[in-house]
Amino acid sequence: MMACCGGCLCCQCCCNEGETRTPEELTILGETREDEDEILPRKDYESLDYDRCINEPLLEVLEGLDKKKARRYEAIKWILVFAIGVSTGLTGLFVDFFVRLFTQLKFSLVGQSVEECSENGCLALSLLELLALNMVFVFISSVLVLIEPVAAGSGISEIKSYLNGVKIPGIVRLRTFICKVTGVLFAVAGGLFVGKEGPMIHSGAIVGAGLPQFQSITFKKIRFHFPYFRSDRDKRDFVSAGAAAGVAAAFGAPIGGTLFSLEEGSSFWNQALTWKVLFCSMSATFTLNFFRSGINFNKWGSFQLPGLLNFGEFKCVDGDKMCHLWTAVDLAFFVLMGVAGGLLGALFNCINKRLAKYRMRNVHPKARFIRLLESLLVCMVTTLVIFVASVTLGECRDLVSTNNNTSTQGSVNEEVNSTIRRFFCYNNTYNDMATLFFNPQEVAIHQLFHQNATFSPVTLLLFFVLYFFMSCWTYGVSVPSGLFVPSLLCGASLGRLVANVLKINFHMQIYSGTFALIGAAAFLGGVVRMTISLTVILIESTNEITYGLPIMITLMVAKWTGDFFNKGIYDIHIHLKGVPLLEWETEVEMDKHVPYPNLYPDQSPSEEWTLEERFRPLTFHGLILRSQLVNLLICGVCYAENQSSASQPRLSHSEMTEDYPRFPDIHDLDLALLNPRMIVDVTPYMNPCPYTVSPNTCLSQVFNLFRTMGLRHLPVVNAVGEIVGIITRHNLTHEFLVAKLRQHYITI
Numbered sequence: 010m011m012a013c014c015g016g017c018l019c020c021q022c023c024c025n026e027g028e029t030r031t032p033e034e035l036t037i038l039g040e041t042r043e044d045e046d047e048i049l050p051r052k053d054y055e056s057l058d059y060d061r062c063i064n065e066p067l068l069e070v071l072e073g074l075d076k077k078k079a080r081r082y083e084a085i086k087w088i089l090v091f092a093i094g095v096s097t098g099l100t101g102l103f104v105d106f107f108v109r110l111f112t113q114l115k116f117s118l119v120g121q122s123v124e125e126c127s128e129n130g131c132l133a134l135s136l137l138e139l140l141a142l143n144m145v146f147v148f149i150s151s152v153l154v155l156i157e158p159v160a161a162g163s164g165i166s167e168i169k170s171y172l173n174g175v176k177i178p179g180i181v182r183l184r185t186f187i188c189k190v191t192g193v194l195f196a197v198a199g200g201l202f203v204g205k206e207g208p209m210i211h212s213g214a215i216v217g218a219g220l221p222q223f224q225s226i227t228f229k230k231i232r233f234h235f236p237y238f239r240s241d242r243d244k245r246d247f248v249s250a251g252a253a254a255g256v257a258a259a260f261g262a263p264i265g266g267t268l269f270s271l272e273e274g275s276s277f278w279n280q281a282l283t284w285k286v287l288f289c290s291m292s293a294t295f296t297l298n299f300f301r302s303g304i305n306f307n308k309w310g311s312f313q314l315p316g317l318l319n320f321g322e323f324k325c326v327d328g329d330k331m332c333h334l335w336t337a338v339d340l341a342f343f344v345l346m347g348v349a350g351g352l353l354g355a356l357f358n359c360i361n362k363r364l365a366k367y368r369m370r371n372v373h374p375k376a377r378f379i380r381l382l383e384s385l386l387v388c389m390v391t392t393l394v395i396f397v398a399s400v401t402l403g404e405c406r407d408l409v410s411t412n413n414n415t416s417t418q419g420s421v422n423e424e425v426n427s428t429i430r431r432f433f434c435y436n437n438t439y440n441d442m443a444t445l446f447f448n449p450q451e452v453a454i455h456q457l458f459h460q461n462a463t464f465s466p467v468t469l470l471l472f473f474v475l476y477f478f479m480s481c482w483t484y485g486v487s488v489p490s491g492l493f494v495p496s497l498l499c500g501a502s503l504g505r506l507v508a509n510v511l512k513i514n515f516h517m518q519i520y521s522g523t524f525a526l527i528g529a530a531a532f533l534g535g536v537v538r539m540t541i542s543l544t545v546i547l548i549e550s551t552n553e554i555t556y557g558l559p560i561m562i563t564l565m566v567a568k569w570t571g572d573f574f575n576k577g578i579y580d581i582h583i584h585l586k587g588v589p590l591l592e593w594e595t596e597v598e599m600d601k602h603v604p605y606p607n608l609y610p611d612q613s614p615s616e617e618w619t620l621e622e623r624f625r626p627l628t629f630h631g632l633i634l635r636s637q638l639v640n641l642l643i644c645g646v647c648y649a650e651n652q653s654s655a656s657q658p659r660l661s662h663s664e665m666t667e668d669y670p671r672f673p674d675i676h677d678l679d680l681a682l683l684n685p686r687m688i689v690d691v692t693p694y695m696n697p698c699p700y701t702v703s704p705n706t707c708l709s710q711v712f713n714l715f716r717t718m719g720l721r722h723l724p725v726v727n728a729v730g731e732i733v734g735i736i737t738r739h740n741l742t743h744e745f746l747v748a749k750l751r752q753h754y755i756t757i
Contacts, residue, residue: 054588055176056738057241059277059719060700062634065693066662085237089221090285093247094254094292096220097213101258101297104194104205105317106304111198112449115142120447123400123432136396139200143392144385146199150488151384153192155377160188162484163491164211166582168252169273171214172245173590174719174738181218181248189215193489197450200392202480204450206259206318207491210252210269213293217251218244222670239666242719246282253286254293256546259493261298261316263290265546272542273579277719318451318494320458320550325520335523335559342524346507346531347563350500351570353477354535358571358578361481365585368485380487387486394475395446403442404465405434428452441468445502450494457501457525466513469506473499484578492578496533504528523559526551530560534567538577589742595712629724629732633695636672640665641694643673647687654690665694701726704733712741 061067074082119142122135154161159179167180179185193208221244223235238244249270256266267287271278294315303309325332335343372379408429430443441464445453457464480495508524511517530547537543544561548554575581583590641647641660648657701724702711715723715736725734739745 056589056721057171057174057176057245058634058721059174059242059245060721061240061242062632062637062696063698064633064696066660066665070662082237087285087288089238089247090250090289091292093213093217093220093251094257094289095296096216097209097251097254097289098258098293098296099300100190100212100216101209101255101293101317102300102304104190104209105297105301107194108197108205109449111146111194115139115198115200116447116449118142120430132400136392139396140389140392143200144388146195147201147384147388147488148381150192150195150199151381151486153188153195154487154489155381157182157185157188158487160185160192160489161487162489162582163207164189164214164489165207165273166579166586166588168211168214168248169579170583170588170590172249172252172277174277174721175588175590177588181215181244183215183219186212186215186219189489193491196488196490199388200395201388201486201488201490202391202450202476202483202495203488204318204491204494206493208489209259209317209491210255213251213253213255213258214248215251217247217249217254217289221247236663239663239669241670244670245277246285249278249282250286250289253290256542257290257316258293258297259317260546260550261294261314261319262546262549263287263294265542265549266290266293268542268545269539273539277717316550318454318550320526320547321455323458323520323522323526323551323553323556325522332518332520334520334553334555339519339523340559340562342507342511343527343559343563344566346504346524346527347534347566348570349503350528350531350533350535350563351567351573352535353499353503353532354538354567355571355574357477357481357536358575358581360478361484361578362575362581362585364482365485365582369585384486384488387483391479391483394479398471398475399430399432399440399443399446402468402471403432403434403440403444404468405438406441406463406465408437408439428456441465442472445472450498454494454498454501454529457498457505458522464505464509466506466509469502469509473502473506476502492536493533496536497529500529500532501525502528503532523556526556527559527563531563531567534564535571536578538568538571538580540564540568584744589738591712591716591738591741592743593716595709627732628730629701629726630692631695631697632699632722632724633691635675637665637694638689638691639673639675639678640668641689641691642678642683647684647689649684650686650688654688654692657690659693699724702736703727711736715741 119135119139122138123132126132126135157179159167159177164180167177170177171180189208190212193203193205196203197205221235221238238247253263253266253270256269257263260266264287267283267290270286271283295312297317298312298315299310301314302311306313323334325334368383372383428444428448429439430447431438432440432443432447434440444456445464445468448456476495476499480492480499484490484492484495502525504525504527505521507528508519508521511519511524512521526547530543534540534543540561544557544564547560548557571577576584580590644658644660644664646658646660648654700714700718700720702714704725704727706725711723714720715738721738723736724732725736727733
């Protein structure tokens with residue numbers, strides 16, 4: 010809404026907050042969108058108000074803010090950051106407890122049945138037991154997603170979009186949190202190739218968004234008078250802290266969580282936020298560690314279990330001496346593994362992208378029970394793969410370590426060996442395929458990292474292929490699902506395979522656990538394309554700083570290789586959903602264009618709309634948001650024609666933000682009940698000094714201003730103070746800019 014003609018605006022002169030479209034934009038970003046010769050539906054997303062509206066009510070609040078109030082405001086923020094961390098840690102504890110409970114009950118029941126049926130020949134009954142348990146769990150998880158559709162997936166794409174400034178309905182609601190947390194534990198317990206670590210990031214972000222509000226939209230009776238943090242700008246910082254706390258709770262990596270929020274999550278960052286986010290991550294890590302250590306080991310305060318996923322301690326023993334975890338020669342193989350991880354990650358993303366497109370065209374538009382049936386189908390196929398592969402494809406391996414050193418001969422890690430499976434193997438042997446499939450994914454990762462030469466190359470290759478395609482198919486079904494752990498497990502099996510080949514065929518003295526870790530990093534990096542934060546997360550998860558250099562090199566090579574073919578998995582899903590995400594910077598070709606191509610489109614006789622028809626020459630005085638204008642109309646803030654504007658009622662800043670975050674909708678306002686002769690003076694409530702640009706501003710300058718300031722709209726004002734255009738987020742997306750660039754060259 011633009012205030013003009015002295016700042017007075019009649020009620021019927023409303024525009025739509027600058028969210029207008031040019032003919033080209035309607036073609037590119039309309040109800041349908043062309044993506045690689047395929048038409049996909051898109052939503053018309055709104056932007057969040059990260060830029061403060063400096064109006065008179067806000068200035069009154071700022072003028073009354075002394076040092077004492079400022080310190081109290083800051084102290085409350087620190088307390089809430091700590092509460093977010095503790096709550097996120099407790100959420101992780103809840104998920105982990107029930108996942109372990111359900112998984113142990115399922116595997117103990119089915120495993121015992123398989124052991125008994127191996128002699129009696131009743132494997133069909135064991136398969137039916139496993140299938141029934143898994144399908145019940147997945148059914149519950151899928152029903153919860155039908156209740157709240159945004160609870161599906163990991164939620165990282167949606168949180169990244171939210172922190173970028175895009176408003177995604179329902180993404181941080183309490184109902185989403187309940188469905189996400191409950192759904193992910195049933196999805197993991199149901200045997201799907203998904204992880205609980207990714208949804209922890211979304212869950213932490215929801216805690217960060219909701220806890221400081223002290224109210225709930227889902228449960229309307231939960232409402233307390235708390236006047237602080239009633240803006241998108243404040244909520245953004247708490248969501249950043251919550252997302253970092255989710256990473257910290259998932260991997261026991263508070264520093265990695267902070268870097269994740271900085272690298273992948275938050276698009277707008279400041280120095281003061283860094284310390285708060287780190288404190289929140291630490292709070293989540295030690296809260297989870299405290300309770301898990303006490304519950305699992307009955308050692309309260311020992312802090313032995315820092316995260317939901319911990320890789321354990323890496324020890325390379327050669328006789329009575331400690332051997333090296335890796336050497337300089339191994340770096341060459343790590344680089345090659347990084348290339349392989351990038352190629353496989355690109356293949357994974359390509360296949361998953363095509364599956365996502367198919368779901369958007371054929372599954373999501375149909376009835377909800379179709380999504381439910383798809384989830385159950387994936388569950389059934391996954392269960393059959395697990396059971397058949399464990400029973401028929403595994404090899405019987407000796408329990409005794411095959412390493413030649415005498416100190417470990419005849420014994421291996423007791424903790425790891427307690428999870429082995431003997432399906433159809435006797436005489437002190439066990440089934441290597443069943444050991445990987447009939448255990449929780451975290452336990453399988455531990456097996457690959459710390460078991461010494463106990464998996465055959467054929468088993469590792471088959472396991473990788475099956476897990477690769479099944480996890481690719483699973484990511485995108487209507488259940489809460491993470492991708493970190495399945496990717497780590499795929500990569501670890503591949504790395505362990507490389508280690509076995511080097512040991513058997515080339516007789517190299519290497520540590521298999523290191524190659525399994527590097528393989529896990531390579532594949533995960535090839536899928537998600539994270540570098541700095543993922544390096545620190547993996548280092549903190551291993552508690553081994555010497556792995557820093559090989560992990561960093563592997564992730565960089567994997568990212569460079571994968572980026573040659575496509576984007577990371579989260580960016581792909583953001584693009585498919587039509588979210589107008591602003592990248593970190595524009596393409597090099599865009600810097601050559603002055604003025605901004607959407608301000609003055611080339612005129613031709615066939616042009617239906619011109620800029621002058623959309624924006625009549627008006628003197629620009631400021632901006633007012635649609636939500637603020639609707640609030641003024643509902644509250645009756647207006648005056649009659651025969652009265653002075655001084656007689657108009659005044660609203661305070663707290664009254665203006667009372668309904669946050671759900672302001673009244675413009676469609677809920679019955680304009681017929683308003684007196685058309687009444688006038689609304691928006692001068693006290695508009696922002697008289699917003700950021701503006703001239704028509705000759707370089708595109709890169711426009712983008713940087715919009716991106717760094719967190720703007721929602723940027724007016725274009727000429728030299729005489731007339732508004733000649735307005736730029737929105739949609740005008741600066743990579744997709745729109747590329748289309749404008751092509752149109753520019755065609756015109757030339």
